[in-house]
Amino acid sequence: MIELKKIVKELNLKVITGSSNLDKEISGGYASDLMSDVIANSKKDNIWITLQTHQNIVAVAILKELGGIIIVNGRKLEEETLKKAKKENIPIMVTDIPTFEIVGRLYRLGITGMM
Amino acid sequence: MTLNQAKEILEAKVITGLDNLETEVKIGCASDLMSDVLIFNKPESLLLTGLTNPQVVRTAEMADIKAICFVRGKTLDEKTIELAKDKNIILLMTHLPMFESCGRLYKKGLVGLGYLDINKKNG
Amino acid sequence: MAEDKKFTKIQELTYELKIKDVMTKKVVTVHPKKPISELREILYKKGISGTPVVSKGELVGLISIEDFIKCLAQGEMNALIEEKMAKKVETLYADEPVVHAVRKFDQYGFGRFPVIKRNNKKLVGIITKGDIIKGLLKKLEIDYHEEEIHRYRASHIFEDIIADNTTLTFQYNVVGKDFDKAGESASGLKRTLYRLGIQPNIVRRASIATYEAEMNIVVFTDGGKLTASVQPHQIKIDASDSGPGIPDVKQAMRPGFSTAPEWIRELGFGAGMGLLNIKNCTDKMTLDSKVGKGTHLEAVLYLN
Numbered sequence: 001m002i003e004l005k006k007i008v009k010e011l012n013l014k015v016i017t018g019s020s021n022l023d024k025e026i027s028g029g030y031a032s033d034l035m036s037d038v039i040a041n042s043k044k045d046n047i048w049i050t051l052q053t054h055q056n057i058v059a060v061a062i063l064k065e066l067g068g069i070i071i072v073n074g075r076k077l078e079e080e081t082l083k084k085a086k087k088e089n090i091p092i093m094v095t096d097i098p099t100f101e102i103v104g105r106l107y108r109l110g111i112t113g114m115m
Numbered sequence: 116m117t118l119n120q121a122k123e124i125l126e127a128k129v130i131t132g133l134d135n136l137e138t139e140v141k142i143g144c145a146s147d148l149m150s151d152v153l154i155f156n157k158p159e160s161l162l163l164t165g166l167t168n169p170q171v172v173r174t175a176e177m178a179d180i181k182a183i184c185f186v187r188g189k190t191l192d193e194k195t196i197e198l199a200k201d202k203n204i205i206l207l208m209t210h211l212p213m214f215e216s217c218g219r220l221y222k223k224g225l226v227g228l229g230y231l232d233i234n235k236k237n238g
Numbered sequence: 239m240a241e242d243k244k245f246t247k248i249q250e251l252t253y254e255l256k257i258k259d260v261m262t263k264k265v266v267t268v269h270p271k272k273p274i275s276e277l278r279e280i281l282y283k284k285g286i287s288g289t290p291v292v293s294k295g296e297l298v299g300l301i302s303i304e305d306f307i308k309c310l311a312q313g314e315m316n317a318l319i320e321e322k323m324a325k326k327v328e329t330l331y332a333d334e335p336v337v338h339a340v341r342k343f344d345q346y347g348f349g350r351f352p353v354i355k356r357n358n359k360k361l362v363g364i365i366t367k368g369d370i371i372k373g374l375l376k377k378l379e380i381d382y383h384e385e386e387i388h389r390y391r392a393s394h395i396f397e398d399i400i401a402d403n404t405t406l407t408f409q410y411n412v413v414g415k416d417f418d419k420a421g422e423s424a425s426g427l428k429r430t431l432y433r434l435g436i437q438p439n440i441v442r443r444a445s446i447a448t449y450e451a452e453m454n455i456v457v458f459t460d461g462g463k464l465t466a467s468v469q470p471h472q473i474k475i476d477a478s479d480s481g482p483g484i485p486d487v488k489q490a491m492r493p494g495f496s497t498a499p500e501w502i503r504e505l506g507f508g509a510g511m512g513l514l515n516i517k518n519c520t521d522k523m524t525l526d527s528k529v530g531k532g533t534h535l536e537a538v539l540y541l542n
Contacts, residue, residue, distance in 0.1 A: 029214040033147035034504055037165055041187070041212065049214070051151055052509070053494050073151060075494060098155065098228050100143035100163070103214055104221025113214025148503075150511035153446045154518070166506045170453075173421035174506075177428065177445040179438070194418060202425075236518055 001025040002109060004068050007047065008093060011105055013070060016077060018091030026067045029113045031103050035060055041115060042066060047106070049099055055080040061090050068092070072099050116140055116225045118182055118205060121161060124219050125209040127184060130196060132205030138181055143225045145217050149174040155228065163216055167191050172198045172206075181205060186213045251377055252337040252370075257330050260373025261353045261363035267292040268301065270320035274309045277319070281306060290352045290361055291323050297352050297361045299323035330365060331356045336373065339365055395434065396470045406434075406468045412452050414460035414481070417505065423464045424449035434468060440539055443519040444473050447537050450512040450519075451477035457502050458482065459532075473539045475520070480532035487525050491517070 005022035008015055015022070027045035032038050033052050038060050042048060045067040050057065053075045061069055068091035071077065077085075077092065085092050095102055103113075119136040122129060129136065140161040146152050147165050158179040164171055165186050172195055175183055181204060185191070188210035199206045209216055221227070266280055267290050280289060281303050288302035301323040309315060309322055330339055330351045342351060353363040396404060408430055410423035428445040432438075448464060455462040459481025467474040484490045491513050498508020517523045520537035527533040 029218075031145060031213040031217060032165055033151075033506075033509075034165055035500075036504060037147075037187075051146065051148060052503075054503075073154075078494060096230050098151075099145040099213075100217050100221070101227025101229060103145065103217035104143075104227055107214075107218025107221055111218075113212050113216075113218060115212055147506055148509045148511070149506040150450065150509055150515050153450065154511060154515055156442070156446065158442070164506075168505055169418060170421060170506060173425065173449065176425060177421075177442070177449045179442055 001027070002111060004047070004091060007106065007109065007111075010109055011095070011102065013093035013095055016071075016092045016094055017082065017085040018068065018089050021089050021091050022068075024067050026111060029103065029106050029111045030066075031099055031113065039064065043115075047111065049103055049106075051075050051099065053077050053081055055084050057081060058084040058088060058090055062088055066090075070095060070102060072097060072102055116220070116223065118161070118207070120223070121182075121184065121220060121225070122207055124223050125184060125207065125211055125216055127207040127209040130191065130206035130208055131199045132182070132203070135181075135203075135205055138205065140182060140225065143217060143220055143227050144180075145213055145227075152180075153178055157228065161220075161225070163213060165213055167195055169194045169198045171195065172202060172204055175204050176202045182207065184209055184216065186211060186216050247378070248374060249337075251374055252340055253335050255336045255373055255377060256332070257334050257336055257339055257353055257365055258332040258363065259377075260336055260369050261332070261365040262369055263363045265290060265352075265361065265364045267361065268319055269293060270298055270318065270323070272319050273315065274306060274317050274319060274322060275315040277301065277306045287349060290327075290364065291319055292361050295360045297327065297329065297354055297359060299325045300327045300352065327352060329354050332362050336370055339370060343367055343370075404469065408466045408468070410464040412455045412462050412464055412479075414456060414462070414479075416456060420453060420456040421449055424452050427464070427466050431466075431468070431473070436468075436473070436541065440473070440541060444475065444539050447516045447519040447539075448475055448477075450516045451475065451535055451537075453507055454512055454533075454535075455479050455481070457498060457508060462532075471541055473541065475535075475537045475539075477535040478532065483529040483531055483533055484525075484527040485529050487527055491525070 004024055004026055026047050030042040030046045031049040033050050035056055042064050044065045048066050048069045051073050071094045074096040118138050141159040142157050144155050144160040145163040152174050156178050160180055162180050162183045163186055167185055184207040186209055270291050270293050290297055291299040291301055301319055305322050330353050332353050350364055350366045352361055353365055355362055412423055413419055424445055427448050431441045459479040462479030465476040489495055493514050494510040496508050496510030502508035516537055521540050522538040524536045
């Protein structure tokens with residue numbers, strides 16, 4: 001198990017929201033850009049890697065009690081998403097790196113993605 | 116990395132292109148959004164995706180991507196398979212989720228793109 | 239004359255192709271410690287006349303239908319395979335050229351040779367004359383296909399046409415809301431541009447832009463037209479529809495902005511990157527839209 005703040009530091013992620021909520025332990029990783037898939041298959045305290053920026057991502061993170069969201073490809077969050085994530089104190093991090101590479105680096109830190 | 120190696124690493128099934136598994140892939144690309152795959156635009160990549168509709172094959176065709184691996188094992192649309200055969204695109208299918216698939220391939224040496232600038236001119 | 243040329247072509251191919259390219263990779267093998275009687279199943283039912291004997295992945299011998307018949311005649315069905323097999327086996331390496339196999343078939347008159355890896359003697363396949371013929375035919379077919387494409391390539395067309403101005407126009411009708419057919423126009427254009435001999439990376443950029451434009455028509459409208467005008471110095475792509483139109487073009491160009499419904503997003507589209515992608519793939523793009531009237535997109539790629 002690894003703390004979210006260690007991931008942030010190791011991978012040099014920019015924390016956009018939820019910076020006071022980085023102490024939690026991450027149980028594993030889930031990478032998907034399809035809401036229905038994440039709702040069906042992600043697990044509690046997973047770190048979620050996606051390029052979706054729509055406000056629905058915050059709702060999904062709350063619903064599934066995810067540990068945090070990493071937005072890839074340097075995507076900018078929509079205004080509504082930002083507002084909602086702030087209010088719910090959901091950690092959202094951004095990176096310019098695409099999904100494959102960031103997942104590879106997370107995997108190297110010991111985070112796996114078996115269901 | 117050859118597709119044969121990728122297939123072993125991902126414990127994947129070959130759906131089309133059994134004769135072309137010596138094809139080399141240089142870079143991994145994981146996405147469920149096709150526009151981002153098109154922005155990515157790296158011909159020698161292996162595309163990993165959770166989508167299985169024929170447009171995934173279309174996208175690969177447009178971006179000159181030779182191989183796609185579907186993750187989280189699901190049933191494929193017959194149309195997707197037909198189109199892939201027609202366009203000579205190799206299809207693999209793994210039961211592993213996306214995260215685990217990327218992680219395993221990365222660990223064995225397949226790299227991703229270090230940086231993607233969505234505002235950059237594509238060429 | 240033509241026959242002569244084909245003959246050399248095949249000779250050439252026997253040097254070019256490796257044994258691993260033509261061999262049969264799925265090989266039925268037997269274990270040396272099994273009794274001869276077990277061969278009946280393998281040799282008769284599978285219709286093969288001999289099979290490699292393998293222990294721990296390594297080739298240790300070869301047993302044929304003749305060996306089997308001999309044992310049958312002498313009532314030795316319980317003998318072990320290793321007692322009756324040929325231990326000195328002629329093999330080929332997977333990385334040798336096919337021509338070596340051809341020579342070996344001539345030299346020995348055998349029906350098959352096991353193929354092993356050069357460094358560890360592991361059995362990786364088996365090769366028959368039939369495999370060689372099949373492999374050569376397949377390669378010839380591929381080469382022929384490529385030659386065919388080459389012959390039909392219209393890359394010289396602009397040189398052949400004498401005019402002050404030449405424009406080739408390709409027009410495609412796009413059916414709205416038909417997600418299965420979506421992309422057929424872009425696919426057709428892609429092939430056409432290749433035939434014209436246009437550089438692969440320009441073809442790719444033009445195809446991506448066309449595909450995105452086509453997707454927009456499919457997702458948001460009841461149909462429209464895609465037109466590509468190719469001139470010696472540029473490709474111009476026009477996409478027009480009489481759909482709902484875009485209220486705020488500037489906003490629509492912003493990355494991530496999208497009005498696509500959730501089902502489109504679940505299909506992998508409508509994440510608000512399409513227009514930006516078209517802009518990035520082409521050298522010039524203009525977008526005109528009137529709400530209730532339709533949208534007209536024009537994108538240009540310069541050649542060279």
